Amino acid sequence: MTYNINQKGFYGQFGGAYIPEMLYSNIARLKDSYLEITSKASFKQKFHALLKDYVGRPSPLYFAERLSEKYECQIYLKREDLNHTGAHKINNTIGQILLARELGKTRIIAETGAGQHGVATATVCALMDMECIVYMGSVDIVRQAANVSRMRMLGAEVRPAESGSKTLKDATNEAIRDWIDNPVETHYIIGSVVGPHPYPDMVARFQSVISEEIRIQLKEKIGRENPDYIIACVGGGSNAAGAIYHYLDQSDVKFVFAEAAGLGVETGHSAATSILGKPGIIHGANTLLMQDKYGQIIEPYSISAGLDYPGIGPMLANLIHSARATVEAITDQQAMDAAFSLARTEGIIPALETAHAFAVLERKKFLPEDVVVINLSGRGDKDLPTYIKADLAS
Amino acid sequence: MTYNINQKGFYGQFGGAYIPEMLYSNIARLKDSYLEITSKASFKQKFHALLKDYVGRPSPLYFAERLSEKYECQIYLKREDLNHTGAHKINNTIGQILLARELGKTRIIAETGAGQHGVATATVCALMDMECIVYMGSVDIVRQAANVSRMRMLGAEVRPAESGSKTLKDATNEAIRDWIDNPVETHYIIGSVVGPHPYPDMVARFQSVISEEIRIQLKEKIGRENPDYIIACVGGGSNAAGAIYHYLDQSDVKFVFAEAAGLGVETGHSAATSILGKPGIIHGANTLLMQDKYGQIIEPYSISAGLDYPGIGPMLANLIHSARATVEAITDQQAMDAAFSLARTEGIIPALETAHAFAVLERKKFLPEDVVVINLSGRGDKDLPTYIKADLAS
Amino acid sequence: MNRLQKLFDTKQGDILNIYAPAGYPKLEDTMSIITELDRLGVDIIELGMPYSDPMADGKTIQDSSQIALENGMNLDVLFQQLSTLRENTQVPVVLMGYFNQLVQYGLERFLDSCVKVGVDGLILPDLPMEIYSNQFQALFEERDLSMSFLVTPETSDARCQTAAQLSTGFLYVVSSSSITGKSGNLGEDQISYFEKIQSLLPDTNKLIGFGIHDQASYENACEYANGAIIGSAFIRALTGDKELSSNIEEFITSIRP
Amino acid sequence: MNRLQKLFDTKQGDILNIYAPAGYPKLEDTMSIITELDRLGVDIIELGMPYSDPMADGKTIQDSSQIALENGMNLDVLFQQLSTLRENTQVPVVLMGYFNQLVQYGLERFLDSCVKVGVDGLILPDLPMEIYSNQFQALFEERDLSMSFLVTPETSDARCQTAAQLSTGFLYVVSSSSITGKSGNLGEDQISYFEKIQSLLPDTNKLIGFGIHDQASYENACEYANGAIIGSAFIRALTGDKELSSNIEEFITSIRP
């Protein structure tokens, strides 16, 4: 059994491309060319050169001594927080901007939640001198103000999405509308392993550099490529997909995904998609989706703008559905506590999204010899106002 | 002729240790042991392991294609902005915290201007589980609020310095007073190549990893170790010292330092130490110093908290004095423009300090084949409010 | 043969299809609007099933959908409201919505309900032709329910032909590559696109939609197809300053004086 | 032999050295304070040369230095004020300041000015003994100017001996490893430190400073040395609620009733 994508763009029952005709030619062109373009030697060379010299890859795999002592196992942190712009998101935008150039596009649009994907997109657009429009929920514009400033300074236009919950889902709707309006010269850089095929696979491939490096680094450090656990937070799922990609078919490597439980799974203020969701279609893919019995999408809630999404990438939906991966639902408060604990134990302030992954350590019991890799998907600079407010309140 | 430190702790006429007796035993112990401790294999191993896995070194040397086109020369950026915590400062704090442990210290104090050194110190203290007090001018606490939040989240206590100009110089005074008060259990981690011997040399050695890497990386990229120019901003001078360390005696490598001219060298609101300063003693070292005819230290001014210092490291004072290096005085506005230009051209938002180095590109004329290395000492997240305010005003 | 097909059998030009969101402006307005449009001689009514995330629609439709949902509209209510549809009128009615609504309701159950209340066809912009033809076409045909697919200026000739073939009501010709709700006059590019479609598919029933908003654009569209679809402009008219029925009458007579 | 050395020749115990910043609280107060202290029988006056960045001093001295600088105090003004010093008093006067002040003024010019106005010695806390003995000692000796170095609990025995040897006025025994201005009573550690200094340097003139603030701490210090230095406590008293001279008198009589 393979957990990778099939010829038709599906992971098991999940995936596909449920898109209006207005997007068809763009998506079809992408689907027909992405593997060819990205496997050309010249593309690979450019991609890897930028990842190395511009992004700062390989990102370290850091043995967290004090954290390991605290949780009585062997904890390694994959330091995506050290990437240029501060999260894993840039791996994907570097890939997509090169692809967009190959496709002859001159204008870039993107959606963003936490702003990290928006910043990563604005960054590569500045680098390649392309016009850049980023859609962002107006709620997120407020709670991730620092990233809004960064995007503007990088020359991008940030357009507020005012519909629905005014968060990531709605920003995605607006970006799709923009693409429908501007199909010829525009490429849409989706920021996670969501959306219609081929996006989930394309983004996962660009992010798979994470697990490629983990394999080499673990081998160097402990003599074997496979950890016992990989833990990652899941919004759309791109950092998780990247961290597990090369381990999909290694059944001795267990995957644990941290979802945002918000105020609690049962409270009605949650973004715990895999627990609260059923199969359904969002943004062009069949996946697990928070929805009512009429298929209306339920507005999610999480303190973390990057996890505040009612769907999940189809690859991950399939892994969860087939019990290849387990999920832990982490509340706002648990994530907050985990962020402070990491800061005080290892001197690393994680993104609020990432903090959800660290909260898993409080949940699961590991053996002393278990090798646990946590994907440190981003740094917390953007979340300082939230952290400080919480600290003052407590 | 060597530009390195001599046996007595001087660079030419500059340097020394003009300290009160209350600091003598601490400084003497440091002076007598720093070379021995830092050259032990076990120390080196720990230092380099942390630089690699925790800090994320080597930092890339990135060929900036669009910037090179714009300025018609070959521009390489040394990406200290990609280090953990976002600036070169962490190279030094990693070294000093390991040294402090060897010396049996349990409490750490530091001064900070931009907050980067404070964050870097708070970070290594969290990592090593040590008490941490950071002194910071109350003016800087306001203008670098994000870094104050980071220090607090990392568990450090930030104590405001209310005297004088309420900036870096005054924070340093307070830190020295604290050390005088607590000489036994406390180590003072100075954040730049300033202060009494052996600090300038010790910090320069910890930062010299920058030029060590540049040599290797340039050799790899262009087949020779030596660039034609190295450009760095200078507050105290630690990033500059690190970037030039291995080139000190290579006379074909020209050094250009960017100082903060504030509102203009002649306006009375400036921190252009090497232009406005004369030899004098500050914080224990004889160096170039902004002072009146009575030796009273003049309060400096720069929009950039990390350059807002009336002195300069004695190593750099000597290089400037002996014409080994040249200095460009960059105004607030020129630095600001350079920051926006870098953001829009290369997708990199530099620290306000670092932006001064980039403004040099507008000043100097290079040959098309000139290889110019700019030390990108830090990222600009901490400066976003300042950048945005300037952008709105213009 | 359903009412939609019958219509095209008897009328080949100047067909006016009006889009209205169900349950908007008030929950109970659905049937009144249908009745009124029928009385005014509108040829086809396209009833929007309000959806939380209508990605193929513009702001006007999205906002009205949102209000309809807040009014309490859902598929159970809608089929309830439509239970008297054929007591009052024989105007062809098609439902427009998003595929997930059908999936969650149960696809066959949904189609059966359509048949029961007398709906004639469907438009599901996010259901790809491939999936439809592979998995669902038979279910539609069994029930004599029409289906309409969209083509755009970016759609290849081959794909236009497939769309035409699969469309049993009419082919939905998107006037420009842009979201519903934009309005402007026909440009050269659009005209040559319409001419291409015309020569490629001379025998297909075609309605032009997106951006049609007044008499001029309606008449213009009718030159290149069997008729036109008006959505956003009609929605905006619904909340004009008069009573609902006067607002409707005023708008329709402005299109077809 | 200068006045300082003469003092220790004639008086071996209970010496009271009062530190006062020049030009504080008002610019013109310098001479009045000296005169008043002399009148009250204070043995030595240590006059602070206000400095912008007095790193060896605590907050009280720093704040008063700042005010003195704002009052317009500088070395030219100071020597001008002191030009009548020896017309009025023969109390030993030492200047305390930071080395950079002397460097910028011109070291020899500074020493000459001291001699000219009748200053007897200097305390320069940031001038290391090594630099002094290598470069400047002769200049001081030529002019019969005394020098005082500091020792602290952290100072090694050998270094204490060097300090004692180089100190031609008195050895400044820092009572605890802490900035001036802190106050508290003597602890066991301090007492054994004083006893060590006493037995190591029985023949050296020693004054204990830092933290001496009232009669008890003064008398306590006098048990272990030739006397004591009071700084911050006196500065605080200067701005008491009476007139300057009354504030001074009240403070001095509280120390030595």
Ligand SMILES: Cc1ncc(COP(=O)(O)O)c(C=O)c1O
């Ligand atoms: C640091 C970080 N981690 C995780 C996420 C969630 O996205 P994904 O699940 O695609 O990794 C985000 C989204 O913005 C993010 O910024």
Ligand SMILES: Cc1ncc(COP(=O)(O)O)c(C=O)c1O
């Ligand atoms: C990014 C950055 N660059 C430069 C400096 C100036 O210090 P130095 O001259 O020691 O490199 C600072 C000081 O805070 C800084 O944060």
